[in-house]
Amino acid sequence: MDSASKTQKRIYKLVEQISSQKFSDERTFLQNLVRQVVESPEFQITGGRIWELLPDKKAYRLLFQYGNVNKIPDNYILNIDDQPILKELHSEKTKLQYETDKLLKESGIFIYSATGVGEIVRTKWGRFYEYVLGFNAPEILQSFYETLSIISTIASTRLHDFRLIQSQEKIRQDLARASEIQRNLLPDHSINFSDFEIYGICVPDSDVGGDFFDYLPSLETEENRLAILIGDASSKGLTAAIQALFVSGAISMAHKFVPKISSLMYHLNNLVYETFPLERFLTLFYCELSESSNRLVLYANAGHTEPIHYRRESDRFSLLQSTGGILGLVPNQKFNIENIRMKIGDILILLTDGIVEAENGKNEFFGYDRIKELILKYRDLSAKEIALQIIEEVQKFSTSSQFNDDRTLIVIKRTGTF
Numbered sequence: 001m002d003s004a005s006k007t008q009k010r011i012y013k014l015v016e017q018i019s020s021q022k023f024s025d026e027r028t029f030l031q032n033l034v035r036q037v038v039e040s041p042e043f044q045i046t047g048g049r050i051w052e053l054l055p056d057k058k059a060y061r062l063l064f065q066y067g068n069v070n071k072i073p074d075n076y077i078l079n080i081d082d083q084p085i086l087k088e089l090h091s092e093k094t095k096l097q098y099e100t101d102k103l104l105k106e107s108g109i110f111i112y113s114a115t116g117v118g119e120i121v122r123t124k125w126g127r128f129y130e131y132v133l134g135f136n137a138p139e140i141l142q143s144f145y146e147t148l149s150i151i152s153t154i155a156s157t158r159l160h161d162f163r164l165i166q167s168q169e170k171i172r173q174d175l176a177r178a179s180e181i182q183r184n185l186l187p188d189h190s191i192n193f194s195d196f197e198i199y200g201i202c203v204p205d206s207d208v209g210g211d212f213f214d215y216l217p218s219l220e221t222e223e224n225r226l227a228i229l230i231g232d233a234s235s236k237g238l239t240a241a242i243q244a245l246f247v248s249g250a251i252s253m254a255h256k257f258v259p260k261i262s263s264l265m266y267h268l269n270n271l272v273y274e275t276f277p278l279e280r281f282l283t284l285f286y287c288e289l290s291e292s293s294n295r296l297v298l299y300a301n302a303g304h305t306e307p308i309h310y311r312r313e314s315d316r317f318s319l320l321q322s323t324g325g326i327l328g329l330v331p332n333q334k335f336n337i338e339n340i341r342m343k344i345g346d347i348l349i350l351l352t353d354g355i356v357e358a359e360n361g362k363n364e365f366f367g368y369d370r371i372k373e374l375i376l377k378y379r380d381l382s383a384k385e386i387a388l389q390i391i392e393e394v395q396k397f398s399t400s401s402q403f404n405d406d407r408t409l410i411v412i413k414r415t416g417t418f
Contacts, residue, residue, distance in 0.1 A: 023162075025162075026159050026162050026163070027050075027063065027064075029155075029158060029159070029162065030050050030063075030064070030117070030131060030133070030155065030159075031050065031064045031066075033133075033151070033155060034048040034049070034050060034064065034066055034133060034135075035048075035066050037135065037151065038066055038067045038135070043135075043144060043147065044137060044144075045067070045135045045136070045137050045144070046067055046068050046069060046108075046136050046137045046138065047065065047066065047067025047068060047069040047108075047109070047135070047136050048065070048066055048067055048133065048134065048135045048136075049062060049064065049065045049066075049072070049133070049134045049135075050062075050063040050064040050065075050131060050132075050133060051063065051078065051131065051132040051133075051134060052130070052131055053121055053128050053129065053130045053131070053132075054077075055121055055123040055128070057077075058079065058080050058081065058123070058125050059077050059078060059079050059080055060077070060078045060080070060083075060086065060132060061075055061076070061077055061078075062074065062075060062076040062077075062078075063131075067136075069107050069108040069109060069136065070106070070107040070108050071107070072103065072104065072107050073103075076103070078101065080125065080128070082100070082101065083100070083101070085097045085114055086114075086128065086132065087126060087128075089114065089115070089116040089128070089129055089132065090116065090120050090126070090127040090128060090129060093115060093116050093149060093152055094113065094114070094115040094116075094148045094149050094152060095113065095114055095115075096111070096112075096113050097111070097112060097113070097114065098110065098111055099111065099112055099136075108136075109136045110136070111136065111137070111138075111139070112134050112135060112136040113134070113135050113136075113144060113148050114132050114133065114134045114135075115132070115133050115148040115149065115151060115152040116128075116129030116131070116132055116152060117129060117130075117131040117132070117133055117151075117152055117155045117156050117159065118130040118131045118155075118156055118159050119156075119159075133148075133151065133152070133155070135148070189201055189384070190383075190384060191215050191226075193217075193226040193289055194224075194289070194291045194295075195295075195344075195414055195415050195416050196226075196289055196342070196412055196413065196414055196415070197382055197383035197384070197411075197412070197413045197415055198215065198226075198228065198383055198410065198411070198412050198413075199382075199383040199384040199386075199387045199410070199411050200213045200215075200230075200350075200387070200408070200409065200410040200411075201387055201388070201391055201408070201409055201410075202406070202407070202408040203354075203391065203395075203406065203407045203408070204406045210232055210233030210241060210243065210244050210406060211230075211231070211232050211233075211244065211352050211354065211406035211407070211408040212230070212231050212232075212233075212244040212245070212247070212248045212408070213228070213229060213230040213231070213350070213408055213410055214228075214229050214248055214251070214252065215227070215228055216228075216229070216251070216252060216255045224290070224291050225288050225289060225290040225291070226288065226289045227255055227286065227287070227288045227289075228286075228287050228288075228289065228350065228410060228412070229248075229251055229284060229285065229286045229287075230284070230285050230304070230350045230351070230352065230408060230410055231244065231247060231248070231282060231283060231284040231285070231304070232282070232283045232284075232304065232305070232352045232353065232354075232406070232408075233247070233281075233282050243272075243276055243282060244282075246275065247268070247272060247282060247284070247327075250268060250271055251264070251268060251286070254267065254268065261286060261288065261298060261299075261300050261335075261337050262300070262334070262335055262336075262337050264286070265284075265286065265300050265302060265324065265327075265333075265335040266332070266333065266334060266335065268284075268327060269302070269324075269327045269328060269331070269332075269333045269335075270331050270332065272327045272328030273327075273328045273329075273330070273331045274331075276328060281326050281327075281328060281329060282302075282326065282327045282328055283302055283303045283304035283305070283326055283327065284301075284302040284303075284304055284327055285299065285300075285301050285302070285304040285305075285307060285320070285350055286299065286300050286301075286302075287299035287300075287348075287350075289342075289412070294341050295341060295342045295343070295414060296339050296340075296341055297339060297340050297341070297342055297348070298337055298338075298339050299320060299323070299337070299338055299339065299340070300323050300324060300335045300336070300337055300338075301320055301321065301322045301323045301324070301338075302322070302323075302324050302325065302326060302327045302335065303322050303324070303325055303326035303327070303329075304322070304352075305351055305352055305353045305355075305356055306319035306320055306321060306322075307319070307320045307348060307349055307350045307351065308320075308347075308348070308349040308351075308368065308371060308372065308375070309340055309346070309347075309348050309349075310346060310347040310348075310349075310372075310375050310376075310379065311343070311346055312343065312344070312345030312346055312347070312379065313343055313345070313346075315376075317372050317375075318340075319368070320338070320340070323335055323336040323337065323338055324336065342412070342414045343414065344414055344415070344416040345379070345413075345414065345416075346413070346414050347375055347379060347383075347386065347411065347412070347413045347414075348411075348412040348413075349371065349375065349390075349409065349410070349411055349412075350409070350410040350411075350412070351371075351408065351409045351410070352405075352406060352407065352408045352409075353405065354405035354406045354407035354408065355371070355390070355394055355407050355408075355409055356368060356371070357405065358394045358397055358398040358405075358407070359398055360397050360398060360399075360400060361400030366393075366394055366397050366398070370393070370397075371390060374386075374389060374390050374393060377389075382413070383411040383412065383413040384411075386411045386413070387409050387410070387411040390409060390411075391407065391409060394407060
């Protein structure tokens with residue numbers, strides 16, 4: 001390695017060391033960089049300045065100055081038209097120049113080197129770096145011109161990383177807030193209605209998810225009933241969470257004014273179709289428990305994962321098939337309303353595909369058969385205990401899987417003596 005290459009490498013490490021320190025913001029970083037370059041005997045620099053682009057004014061403003069030169073007035077403005085070098089930096093990055101500005105010359109700046117740092121901003125006057133670092137000395141050698149190119153590259157990379165970290169932190173804070181909102185909007189896990197025990201649990205795959213469920217009691221003036229819904233938005237992450245929150249809120253509002261399930265589903269489908277043109281798909285199961293003598297459960301299934309009805313009396317299972325298409329797929333869909341009877345000891349499991357399609361390391365699905373086995377095994381336990389046992393088994397089953405999804409489960413059990 002020749003001496004020039006060794007010098008470049010030494011300078012690169014020095015600037016990288018300066019840039020690797022932690023700073024509260026990007027301006028503090030740039031100020032510290034200028035200060036250390038000026039103070040370093042390696043560079044033999046008299047003074048340094050940071051100029052910030054004012055794109056609307058076609059000018060740069062003095063942001064910071066440091067060194068053994070007469071002080072320039074704070075916020076001093078350099079018009080781009082008066083400094084041709086500023087128009088050339090976007091293509092050449094670093095330039096050597098004799099000073100032409102009268103006030104700067106009076107401050108003791110006669111020859112300087114300027115380098116662009118940060119992003120290149122497009123304006124109606126051309127393309128300009130958002131920051132320009134200017135350094136002056138009695139004599140600026142070609143070697144410092146090369147050093148400035150290193151400074152520009154490392155400083156621009158550091159600014160990019162700093163902003164990326166800030167952006168990621170902002171996203172993390174937004175997701176945390178969204179997750180908090182989503183958790184707050186979910187109902188309490190347990191609710192009792194007549195002789196029904198109900199327990200629901202939602203385990204999102206990430207901070208926010210597309211699964212949701214809710215319990216909606218009837219108004220006091222109506223026949224005593226309880227609506228239970230469970231849904232799954234097709235997209236992932238924050239988009240799915242927004243869609244889930246919107247639909248859940250819409251159902252909660254509509255439930256108060258639209259007494260018929262078929263009408264509610266019809267209008268909800270059109271609302272999803274019109275509101276989410278890109279992420280329209282959403283599955284939903286909606287049912288209503290009542291205190292009728294035969295404990296009739298009315299339901300509509302909009303393309304959702306089929307719930308499991310366990311009949312204790314006959315020790316048999318049935319799946320509640322779809323009664324209509326996925327919400328938002330096409331406008332003006334109609335939904336049929338079906339029903340089942342819940343006898344004492346019967347169990348109804350509402351779930352999302354994250355339960356049924358949970359995979360193990362062999363790419364096997366958890367499947368309906370395993371859920372049925374668990375229902376038989378724990379059928380004498382409470383709704384809460386059944387739900388927690390199933391969730392635990394699903395989590396164990398999928399521990400080695402690379403693919404996970406939101407998992408939501410509601411267990412409805414009619415209690416009483418046989």
